[in-house]
Amino acid sequence: MFSRIASIVVVVAAITGASACEIAQPFDGPGMKDGKVTVDGDDFVASTTFFQVKDDNASTTAFNDHMTKLQEALKTQDGLVGYSLAFTPGSNDDYRTLAVWQSEDAMLAWVTSDAHSEAMQDMADKAKGGAVASWNIKRAEIPPTWDDAKKHLDDDGKEAY
Numbered sequence: 001m002f003s004r005i006a007s008i009v010v011v012v013a014a015i016t017g018a019s020a021c022e023i024a025q026p027f028d029g030p031g032m033k034d035g036k037v038t039v040d041g042d043d044f045v046a047s048t049t050f051f052q053v054k055d056d057n058a059s060t061t062a063f064n065d066h067m068t069k070l071q072e073a074l075k076t077q078d079g080l081v082g083y084s085l086a087f088t089p090g091s092n093d094d095y096r097t098l099a100v101w102q103s104e105d106a107m108l109a110w111v112t113s114d115a116h117s118e119a120m121q122d123m124a125d126k127a128k129g130g131a132v133a134s135w136n137i138k139r140a141e142i143p144p145t146w147d148d149a150k151k152h153l154d155d156d157g158k159e160a161y
Contacts, residue, residue: 011069022086022096026145029082030075031102037142039081045101046137048149049160052128053093059126062097064121073115079106082143093128098149100142127161 031039037054053063067085074080083099101107133152137144 022088024084024086024096024098024146025102027082027084027098029080029099030077031081031100032143034123035065035143037081037139039102042100042139044137044139044142045104045107045134046144046149046152047097047099047101047107047132047134047152049097049130049132050153050157051095051097051123051130051160053095053123054126054128055093059123060093062122062126066123067095069115070119072114074110077106077110079103079109081124084143084146096146096149098144100137100144101130104134124161130160131157132160133157 027035051063052090053059071085074083081100081103083097086096086098088094099107101110131153133149133156134151135152135156141148
């Protein structure tokens with residue numbers, strides 16, 4: 001019981017105390033167990049996105065609906081090692097993704113999947129901005145950090161909206 005209360009206090013403190021801080025879910029996925037990579041190989045592909053939703057209820061509702069569907073689809077996505085999602089409390093519109101894939105082909109299969117394509121098309125007019133980046137990563141570097149993701153977006157990111 002105490003650990004649950006402590007967790008709630010930490011989240012509330014993070015939300016109210018620092019609007020520039022991000023809250024991220026733990027990195028996990030079908031190719032991870034207890035923080036370790038469970039799939040074969042040493043070379044992987046990491047990807048990250050930054051997405052800003054327009055400040056209106058319709059855009060926010062559409063984004064949340066798509067994210068629910070996408071998170072469900074990710075559970076069984078071939079080639080996904082793991083992922084994390086993050087948002088900036090107080091912004092109500094800044095969201096990030098960080099994922100590791102077994103290969104570039106696996107990442108592109110996700111990007112062109114029906115669920116992801118539908119979400120991207122629908123959100124095109126509901127975005128204030130966004131960027132994407134991907135890079136090669138070794139097994140020992142998994143999970144990548146959010147600082148790594150932000151650096152790749154700053155150095156090599158491509159505008160998505």
